[in-house]
Amino acid sequence: MSMIEVQDLTKEFKVYRTKPGALGSLLSLFSGEHRRIRAVDGISFSVKKGECIGFIGPNGAGKSTTIKMLSGILHPSRGRVSVMGASPQHRRKYVAQNLGIVFGQRTQLWWDLPLRDSYEILRKMYRLEEKAYHRFLHRYHDLLSIGDFLETPVRKLSLGQRMRADLAAALIHDPPILFLDEPTIGLDVMAKESIRSFLREINREEKKTILLTTHDMDDIERLAARVVMINHGRIILDGCLETLRERIGLPSMIEVHYREVPRLARLDRVERVKAEGKNVTVHYDRNRISPPALLAELNRWGEPVDIRTKEPEIEEVIRRLYGEQADPRSKTAPAR
Amino acid sequence: MKLYFTLVGASIRARMQYKFNFLFSTFSYGLIMVTDFLMLAAILLRFDDIRGWSIYEVGVLYGISSASMSLYRVVAAEIHDFERYMVEGEFDSLLIRPVSPLTLLLSRNLDLNRIGGVVQGLSILGISLSHLTALPTFFWLLWYLPVALGTGLIISVSLGLMTATLAFWTHRIREFQVFTLYAPTNAANYPVSIYPGWLKWIFFTVLPVAFMNYLPATFLLQKGGEWYLLVVSPMAALLFAGVAFSFWRFGIRHYHSTGS
Structure with a gap:
């Protein structure tokens, strides 16, 4: 079963020459002085259930823009996206129910409140039943030891703890698909390793479909069976890790x-x-x-x-x- | 709705983490409102009437518009500060939830510091009303007040939302707020009839602040208005809210996000 289908996906941004001030920036919208930047340029791929795909490419290659179109944050300029058979733009709420997202550089948790409060809020947001919620707390304590810092305000967590907390938060509604944008960024070796083994576990045991972007080749080697390499908004390689190895060693x-x-x-x-x-x-x-x-x-x-x-x-x-x-x-x- | 209260509760608890800061800003904001009120009283007492409106009648207009504007600042604090979401790219995180981004935005923060402004507006309203008991339509006026405040709130929120939507293209909205929010709501503190024709036209259409107090007051304060204006005004506010919401939806489709 195909979880994600992407066809000829393109995103163009108009970049206006801006004048200072808000009024200036409004005027420049009408001045017509702009250039078009094609951040994502006609990419197509499909993802099957249980795959773990590493999305790699240099900064500004279009990785984040693609992920944002897959999750319904951005509207494509052209092309088609479907996640679990639905358009993330037109059926945003349905897709959100089936999607867990982690942005490595930005937490989704309530910064000033104890971690437990964030989970309580998310639980209500996703309409989780009492039983399912307790199962979640137990399971993710076993896997990520979140129980050790449930009562700590999020702002006081270490980066490694925060990333574990964020991962658990993204999985609270047990979504079949997980998008991870730089999940190991800034972490030390130990923390990276614990995140990786966790991701491997949920990919193999629970057949979660994972799409991750990273700058770390180790992440790719440890996690991704398939690599999609993107540069200047185009896919330049889509294959298994061995293909990548053959091409570049x-x-x-x-x-x-x-x-x-x-x-x-x-x-x-x-x-x-x-x-x-x-x-x-x-x-x-x-x-x-x-x-x-x-x-x-x-x-x-x-x-x-x-x-x-x-x-x-x-x-x-x-x-x-x-x-x-x-x-x-x-x-x-x-x-x- | 239940979710809204959960989220609002969380935001208040988060704010209470910085108790000293909270108390201090509430206190200083209250102080500002008191001086503001004294200034207004000093000005109003120098005039006997404005184009046939007595100070107490102007006080009714003033009370409604300033209370509803402050109420908007309390409940829609994050809409008012929306440019932050664009500049810092925080809007992304509102779009990945199975809840409307507007609900998430409204529930993120109740700016309780601004309650001082609501109290100030309501006090002026109360004082003015106590001098208007002789009006034949006085009881109409009392009955209509909650509707007037609701209408005022809807119009203020809609103006705020439309201005916030501009941020999808311009990122910054502070300068616009002067024209689209502060100026019209300040203008609505006084009878719209005192303004030149083109400005009057604006206050009845694109920035429809006339509906929050002036138009119903023409009937309630016996300035030649008809009773049906009491129905027309909230209807106009709802219509405007619909327009603002459509514009917001249109804006989200054009959201550009930021690089990470």
Whole structure:
């Protein structure tokens, strides 16, 4: 069964040259001085029940705009969206009942009130029965330990706690579909991991359909079986994680600080080695050489005192996908 | 409706988290209203009448318009501050709930500090009424007052909502509020008949503040109006509310959101 259908979806924004002041901005609406920005440019895809899709792309690629059209916040300029068989724009309330949404950078909770109050309010908003509500509290205490901070005002929660609280809030009405916009942004490694294992759990056990946007390649590797990559408002790749790997490999970077200036030797199967005094930076592809194997090699060069690894940025991944053919169009601004 | 009270209760509890701030702003706002009232009294007492309207008759107009404007500031505080939702992109979170965004907006905040303004308007109304007991239509006037306040509230909220809707295109609305809210409601403190023709036309159509007090008062205060104006005025207010709501719905379709 298809949960989400998107056909030829396009969103254009008119950007007016604004004059100062509110009156100025009203006048500029009529002056006709504007340019059109196509934030989303004719994309099509469909999502089946129980899929977990990673939506990736650089800033301003159109990810958020697409999610906002799927959730009924924005009206498309052209094309068709259907979520559970209904248009999110025309049947907004029906779709909202079937949708949980988390915006990683903005909480949906009542900031000054204890967390429990937010859940009580949402419970009434979604007309949840007493029994279902208690089941919710128990279940999400088991999964996300929300019971530990139910009485704490939301503004006093740590970022990791707040994200767990927000995730639970998005799932209070047990929606079959979940949209997550940067769910791990700003979190430390432990918190990221607990969010990821939670999402994996509800995706596998409860067959929730998940659509997430992220900048973190780790999120994608751990969660998404399917990746949709979007750039300049168009889909440039739609396939399983393996397809992405075949196209770009698993670019990684390792930085080693040695006690003494290292004795460099030839290293096969890596892309680039940069040495500066006691520091060595190696760019490599995890498909071609595993990190332990690489470390073993690097150990022969001297005694490492500090080792750091870094995952590639989405921007780097996109660059690889395109090779050197940079898109001549200037970078589009985020939806505004 | 039950949901509305739950949400309003939550917003009040949230506000009470900052008790000192709440008490202080209520106190300072009350003080402002008192000085405002003294100023008005000083001005009114210098005039005997305005175009055939005595001070107490003007006081009735003033009381209705200022009480309903303040009531609007109490119940629709977030509509009044709507540009915040556009500038900070907070409007998104109102659109993802299975509840109308207008309900969510209205229930987000009751600005209790503004109750001082309602009390001030009602006091002026009370004082003025006590001097008008000789009118043959006095009991009509008393009976009609709740309707007048309701009409005034509906017109103020509609004006506020229409102005807020402009934010979907312009983001900022503070400057518009001067023309579409403050100016007309202040003008409605006095009989509309004193204004030049084009302004009168505006107050009966695009910014229909004449219906909240002046028009029914022409009958209630015996200025040549007919009884049916008491029916026409609330009807006009409801019609205007319908127009404002349609405009709001139209605005939401053009909502642009912000990048995250």
